[in-house]
Amino acid sequence: xxxxxxxxxxxxxxxxxxxxxxxxxxxxxxxxxxxxxxxxxxxxxxxxxxxxxxxxxxxxxxxxxxxxxxxxxxxxxxxxxxxxxxxxxxxxxxxxxxxxxxxxxxxxxxxxxxxxxxxxxxxxxxxxxxxxxxxxxxxxxxxxxxxxxxxxxxxxxxxxxxxxxxxxxxxxxxxxxxxxxxxxxxxxxxxxxxxxxxxxxxxxxxxxxxxxxxxxxxxxxxxxxxxxxxxxxxxxxxxxxxxxxxxxxxxxxxxxxxxxxxxxxxxxxxxxxxxxxxxxxxxxxxxxxxxxxxxxxxxxxxxxxxxxxxxxxxxxxxxxxxxxxxxxxxxxxxxxxxxxxxxxxxxxxxxxxxxxxxxxxxxxxxxxxxxxxxxxxxxxxxxxxxxxxxxxxxxxxxxxxxxxxxxxxxxxxxxxxxxxxxxxxxxxxxxxxxxxxxxxxxxxxxxxxxxxxxxxxxxxxxxxxxxxxxxxxxxxxxxxxxxx
Ligand code: ADP
Numbered sequence: 001x002x003x004x005x006x007x008x009x010x011x012x013x014x015x016x017x018x019x020x021x022x023x024x025x026x027x028x029x030x031x032x033x034x035x036x037x038x039x040x041x042x043x044x045x046x047x048x049x050x051x052x053x054x055x056x057x058x059x060x061x062x063x064x065x066x067x068x069x070x071x072x073x074x075x076x077x078x079x080x081x082x083x084x085x086x087x088x089x090x091x092x093x094x095x096x097x098x099x100x101x102x103x104x105x106x107x108x109x110x111x112x113x114x115x116x117x118x119x120x121x122x123x124x125x126x127x128x129x130x131x132x133x134x135x136x137x138x139x140x141x142x143x144x145x146x147x148x149x150x151x152x153x154x155x156x157x158x159x160x161x162x163x164x165x166x167x168x169x170x171x172x173x174x175x176x177x178x179x180x181x182x183x184x185x186x187x188x189x190x191x192x193x194x195x196x197x198x199x200x201x202x203x204x205x206x207x208x209x210x211x212x213x214x215x216x217x218x219x220x221x222x223x224x225x226x227x228x229x230x231x232x233x234x235x236x237x238x239x240x241x242x243x244x245x246x247x248x249x250x251x252x253x254x255x256x257x258x259x260x261x262x263x264x265x266x267x268x269x270x271x272x273x274x275x276x277x278x279x280x281x282x283x284x285x286x287x288x289x290x291x292x293x294x295x296x297x298x299x300x301x302x303x304x305x306x307x308x309x310x311x312x313x314x315x316x317x318x319x320x321x322x323x324x325x326x327x328x329x330x331x332x333x334x335x336x337x338x339x340x341x342x343x344x345x346x347x348x349x350x351x352x353x354x355x356x357x358x359x360x361x362x363x364x365x366x367x368x369x370x371x372x373x374x375x376x377x378x379x380x381x382x383x384x385x386x387x388x389x390x391x392x393x394x395x396x397x398x399x400x401x402x403x404x405x406x407x408x409x410x411x412x413x414x415x416x417x418x419x420x421x422x423x424x425x426x427x428x429x430x431x432x433x434x435x436x437x438x439x440x441x442x443x444x445x446x447x448x449x450x451x452x453x454x455x456x457x458x459x460x461x462x463x464x465x466x467x468x469x470x471x472x473x474x475x476x477x478x479x480x481x482x483x484x
Contacts, residue, residue, distance in 0.1 A: 003195065003223035010187045014180065021176040028169050035162045041094055042158065045151035048091045049107075053144045055084035056111065060137045062126040084111075091147075103150055107143035114140050198222035202230055214241055253419075253431070257300060261293035268293075292338065299367070303432040306364075307416060310439050317358035317443055321467050324353040324362075324394045328387045331366040341379035344370075347386040353394045354467035361440045362464070365448075368433040369398040369460045377402025377457065393446070393463045401457040410452060414438045437462075 059080050088108060095101045114136040121129040198221050205218035217237060218230040268286045271278065278286070309315040325348045332346045355362065366385070373383045377400040384399040405413060412418050419431040434448075441448050445465050452458035 001194075001223050003225045006190065006223065010183070010190075014183050014187075017176060017179055017183065021173070021180075024169070024172055024176075028165065031165060032162070035158055035165075038158050039155055039162075041096060042151045042155035044094050045091070045100065045154070046148050048087055048094060049144045049147040049151065051087045052084060052091065052107070052111075053141055053148075055080055055087060056114070056137060056140055056144070059084065060114075060130070060133065062130070097154075100147070100150055100154075103143070103147045107140065107147055110136070110140035110143045194222045195226065198226045198230070202226070202233065205230075206233065209237055214244070250431075254300075254304070258297070261297050264289060264293045288339075299371075299433075302364075303436055306436045306439075307432045310436065315439070315443070317361060317440075319356050319358055321354055321356050322359045322362075324355050324387050324396060324464070325349070327355075327359060327363050328366060328385055328396060331363055331370055332385050334367075335370055335374070340374060342374050342377070343380065343382040344374075345382065345384050347384060347388075349388060351389075353387055353389055355394055355444075355464055356467045357444055357464065358440075362444070365437040365440050365462060366396060366398070368437045369462070372433065373398050373400035373402065373458070373460075376400065389466065390463075392466055394466050396462040396464070397459055399457065399459045404454040404456050404458055405450070405452040406454050410450060413450060414448070 059077065088111070091104055091107075095104045114133060117133055117136050121132045124132060198219065201221075202218040205216050208216040214237070217234045220227045220230045220234070222230075268290050271286055272283075306315065328346060328348065332344060335344055370383065370385060377383065381401045383401075384397070386395075386397040386399070388395045388397070409418075414434050416432055416435040418435075438448050441462055441464065446463050449461040449463065450458060451461075
């Protein structure tokens with residue numbers, strides 16, 4: 001489960017709930033506004049219909065009783081007729097529904113019947129006229145009663161509807177509130193259990209690790225993002241632990257490898273300073289041993305220094321044009337002069353193979369490859385150093401028939417401090433030579449290739465751009481990004 005997805009879903013759901021609540025609130029207030037309006041209309045309808053009834057009754061009375069009835073505010077028949085007309089206008093404006101309009105029309109018709117009949121009874125006495133017009137007034141009053149009843153019923157229906165909506169709104173409000181509280185609660189619970197707890201455990205693990213307990217690892221639990229974070233931390237912790245282990249192994253290896261030549265030197269020094277006469281031949285052998293051990297120490301210290309410089313990004317080349325044949329010859333001759341027990345052979349083309357290179361560094365690479373070929377193969381076995389050309393490249397190969405390297409070990413061969421299992425048994429070494437060699441070759445714009453089969457032998461091939469085709473960088477960058 002991803003934190004992002006959960007948070008997005010939860011926020012979307014709570015937002016939708018809040019929106020639904022707000023929308024229903026707006027709908028409800030709109031509805032209540034309409035209800036109030038309809039209720040007002042119904043009440044107004046009742047009031048106007050009753051006013052019309054009063055107007056009619058007043059007009060139906062004999063003229064002299066009208067002034068008695070309206071004594072507080074004396075009104076003439078004309079005033080009353082005008083009031084009736086005005087009330088009729090009001091009633092027309094107020095009647096919205098077709099049903100109410102029909103009822104009003106009926107009331108208007110009966111009122112108009114009454115007024116049309118009035119001139120016909122003007123010659124009669126007031127009592128006779130009253131009797132004559134009585135049924136018409138009754139009909140008009142009944143029609144107005146129907147209007148009143150309609151509006152009263154309308155008002156009741158509206159009130160019932162409003163009550164229903166009120167109950168519904170209360171229920172809806174409670175539901176939304178409960179859902180919001182439950183949703184918020186569920187989100188908080190989930191955050192506490194699935195986010196805060198793993199985060200706390202991770203921070204505890206980090207503190208413990210920082211405090212020196214290097215075996216501490218963060219639990220990989222919770223949402224994807226936190227699991228990734230914990231995994232990254234654990235990988236980092238593993239890598240740090242591995243690095244520390246490698247550094248310790250390296251230090252142990254360096255100490256061990258320094259000790260061998262040092263004890264040889266110590267023994268030689270003891271022999272020379274013992275005061276006893278030493279035969280010339282023995283002396284020569286001892287001095288040769290001293291030279292070899294010093295050269296070995298020099299190489300080891302040189303490799304260590306180069307590796308440190310490469311790590312720090314301070315490794316410079318001084319380029320010059322040189323023939324690869326000369327460089328290879330110089331290296332091979334040095335080993336031949338040192339009395340190598342191997343069958344070391346040099347193969348050179350007839351034409352020069354020009355390189356724009358740092359000669360000392362290229363020789364260092366060849367030294368490393370030849371020395372490895374000799375170290376990791378039987379004395380007396382053949383080792384070939386071949387200089388050639390392939391297209392725009394110069395190819396310097398060192399071929400041995402030694403212990404070889406397994407496919408698995410080949411993958412990490414150029415990583416610093418890597419040594420194959422069989423090599424450790426066979427010869428001392430730090431495991432830096434090849435990584436330094438690779439950086440030197442890459443700094444020249446070239447590459448090192450290796451082919452090897454365990455028990456059969458290895459071929460290391462250095463490919464460098466030939467002088468006219470070379471465009472090499474002069475400074476080696478830090479190998480932090482190196483993948484072997
Ligand atoms: P070192 O030789 O000092 O250990 P290198 O970096 O030169 O360091 O070599 C790294 C490892 O590569 C060696 O320890 C060995 O295991 C392996 N290796 C290098 N060259 C050969 C070779 N010619 N034959 C077999 N193994 C080799």
